[in-house]
């Protein structure tokens with residue numbers, strides 16, 4: 001099931017070991033298809049790099065259920081070790097795509 005959410009969120013990178021869904025895809029294209037947006041800038045607040053990757057992230061939610069969410073990230077944020085240990089805020093009006101199979 002695929003769900004789309006729009007807003008400002010706190011996200012944390014997932015390492016591949018934490019992925020709920022393990023199929024391989026072009027995740028940026030996947031994001032583009034379900035968000036119906038063109039990926040432009042990285043989703044992390046304050047980052048002005050172009051997005052290049054459909055990043056797998058956790059989104060801070062009340063129930064804290066473990067889902068995979070996809071957001072466009074630049075390569076720098078996608079490999080930023082701080083983003084694997086802390087939650088970072090996204091830009092306003094960000095689109096996150098949640099899925100579970």
Ligand SMILES: [Zn+2]
Pocket residue numbers: 042043044047048049073074075076077078
């Ligand atoms: Zn970035």
